[in-house]
Amino acid sequence: xxxxxxxxxxxxxxxxxxxxxxxxxxxxxxxxxxxxxxxxxxxxxxxxxxxxxxxxxxxxxxxxxxxxxxxxxxxxxxxxxxxxxxxxxxxxxxxxxxxxxxxxxxxxxxxxxxxxxxxxxxxxxxxxxxxxxxxxxxxxxxxxxxxxxxxxxxxxxxxxxxxxxxxxxxxxxxx
Numbered sequence: 763x764x765x766x767x768x769x770x771x772x773x774x775x776x777x778x779x780x781x782x783x784x785x786x787x788x789x790x791x792x793x794x795x796x797x798x799x800x801x802x803x804x805x806x807x808x809x810x811x812x813x814x815x816x817x818x819x820x821x822x823x824x825x826x827x828x829x830x831x832x833x834x835x836x837x838x839x840x841x842x843x844x845x846x847x848x849x850x851x852x853x854x855x856x857x858x859x860x861x862x863x864x865x866x867x868x869x870x871x872x873x874x875x876x877x878x879x880x881x882x883x884x885x886x887x888x889x890x891x892x893x894x895x896x897x898x899x900x901x902x903x904x905x906x907x908x909x910x911x912x913x914x915x916x917x918x919x920x921x922x923x924x925x926x927x928x929x930x931x932x933x934x935x936x937x
Contacts, residue, residue, distance in 0.1 A: 825855075
C-alpha cells in the first residue's frame with residue numbers, strides 16, 4: 763500500500779525555529795515582503811510495508827504532475843503486483859486520464875473520506891519533514907530548499923526505527 767499526498771505550498775521565506783544564540787542578541791527573521799520565486803509543492807509517497815518516504819518538488823500540483831508521479835511510483839514495483847494508492851479527494855486526483863491509467867496499470871486508487879485526511883498515513887510524516895528540513899532555515903532558492911528536503915528523506919529512510927520497517931512480521935495472538 764502506498765500513501766500519496768501533496769505538501770505545500772513551499773515558499774522561499776524564512777522559517778521560524780529554534781537556534782543557539784546569546785541571550786542579548788536573539789536570532790531575528792529577515793523581512794521578506796515580496797516573493798519573487800513563486801511556490802513549489804512536494805508530491806510525496808509513503809510505502810507502508812517498506813516504511814519508505816520519497817517525493818518530488820514541482821511548481822504545481824495539477825493532474826499531469828500527479829500522473830507523472832504515479833507513473834514513477836508504478837515503476838518502483840513489479841508490473842504483476844497490484845498497487846493500492848491511498849489519497850485524498852482532490853479534483854486533480856479524480857481526472858479521467860488518471861483513472862484510465864490506473865485501470866490499465868494494476869493500480870487501485872483508494873480515496874479517503876472528505877475531511878478525513880488524517881486517515882492517510884503520510885500526513886504524520888509531513889510534520890517531521892517540516893521540523894527537520896524547514897524549521898529554523900532561510901533558503902536562497904527552491905533548489906536549495908529541495909536539496910534540504912531530499913537530504914531529510916534520505917536520512918529518514920536510512921535511519922528507520924528497528925522493528926518498524928516490516929509490518930508483515932508482526933503477529934497478534936487473539937487468545
